[in-house]
Amino acid sequence: MTPRLIEVRKNVLKKNDELAxxxxxxxxxxxxxxxxxxxxxxxxxxxxxxxxxxxxxKTHRVAALVGDLATENDAVRLARSGVPVRQIVTGTVCHLxxxxxxxxxxxxxxxxxxxxxxxxxGNLVCPASYDLGEDLRLVLLSVTEGEDKPLKYPTIFxxxxxxxxxxxxxxxxxxxxxxxxxxxxxxxxxxxxxxxxSAKTGEGLDDLLALIKAGR
Amino acid sequence: MHELxxxxxxxxxxxxxxxxxxxxxxxxxxxxxxxxSGVVSDALLFSWELACxxxxxxxxxxxxxxxxxxxxxxxxxxxxVDNDTAPH
Numbered sequence: 656m657t658p659r660l661i662e663v664r665k666n667v668l669k670k671n672d673e674l675a676x677x678x679x680x681x682x683x684x685x686x687x688x689x690x691x692x693x694x695x696x697x698x699x700x701x702x703x704x705x706x707x708x709x710x711x712x713k714t715h716r717v718a719a720l721v722g723d724l725a726t727e728n729d730a731v732r733l734a735r736s737g738v739p740v741r742q743i744v745t746g747t748v749c750h751l752x753x754x755x756x757x758x759x760x761x762x763x764x765x766x767x768x769x770x771x772x773x774x775x776x777g778n779l780v781c782p783a784s785y786d787l788g789e790d791l792r793l794v795l796l797s798v799t800e801g802e803d804k805p806l807k808y809p810t811i812f813x814x815x816x817x818x819x820x821x822x823x824x825x826x827x828x829x830x831x832x833x834x835x836x837x838x839x840x841x842x843x844x845x846x847x848x849x850x851x852x853s854a855k856t857g858e859g860l861d862d863l864l865a866l867i868k869a870g871r
Numbered sequence: 872m873h874e875l876x877x878x879x880x881x882x883x884x885x886x887x888x889x890x891x892x893x894x895x896x897x898x899x900x901x902x903x904x905x906x907x908s909g910v911v912s913d914a915l916l917f918s919w920e921l922a923c924x925x926x927x928x929x930x931x932x933x934x935x936x937x938x939x940x941x942x943x944x945x946x947x948x949x950x951x952v953d954n955d956t957a958p959h
């Protein structure tokens with residue numbers, strides 16, 4: 656047997672990237688704005704999204720997909736807002752992929768939607784590798800997690816569009832250093848837009864909603 | 872930990888290519904890994920053997936070339952071909 660070198664040059668995530676591109680085309684054709692949320696578990700994705708869905712459903716046709724390893728708890732919570740919600744149970748998979756989004760959309764008419772939310776599995780590592788076809792990716796960082804998360808997980812901040820600080824109402828109680836957090840985000844992603852929010856008090860939600868709607 | 876599924880995708884690409892070329896077992900897989908690809912090379916190497924098991928890449932070495940950027944690309948493979956079919 657003789658060794659022979661074969662040039663391959665194939666992107667490992669090509670399948671996902673291609674599917675994400677076709678999803679993005681479908682979303683644009685149907686004029687649906689798609690916003691995804693990524694963060695570590697327990698950062699308040701679902702609480703924030705529940706609030707956003709409730710507020711936005713008064714003026715827009717919204718829906719949400721929510722990913723978790725197990726249970727439909729988050730979908731049940733989000734459904735309280737009265738908008739269509741579907742749970743994506745990933746089993747052992749630590750992130751959402753474009754294929755899962757496509758499958759979960761089955762039977763929904765995109766023409767009947769203005770804004771679609773995708774809540775990723777709580778994880779600051781793996782979701783960074785997978786494009787889901789979204790227009791806007793929000794990375795959430797709760798004040799209880801500490802200011803240095805962006806330094807520890809730079810990739811997720813590099814693949815997101817906007818950083819959203821959550822639970823800002825608890826900032827004083829946990830001695831959260833806002834300036835340090837802003838500095839750290841700026842260090843890993845210069846120029847990144849940062850919004851400080853609280854799903855509980857409503858702080859910062861107007862700015863966040865404006866960003867989500869972006870002309871819609 | 873999504874490295875096992877990444878490893879399996881790499882094996883799939885390598886085996887497909889080897890199959891297309893009518894080659895024998897895969898001996899090496901060369902991977903270009905971007906710093907921002909979101910993949911951890913230690914975890915990928917840890918999953919590698921398991922991902923190769925039972926495929927024509929069983930026992931193959933994974934060689935990682937670290938680069939800037941987000942790309943994750945199988946750049947080349949080394950396959951073993953029968954001596955009588957190898958070009959001289």
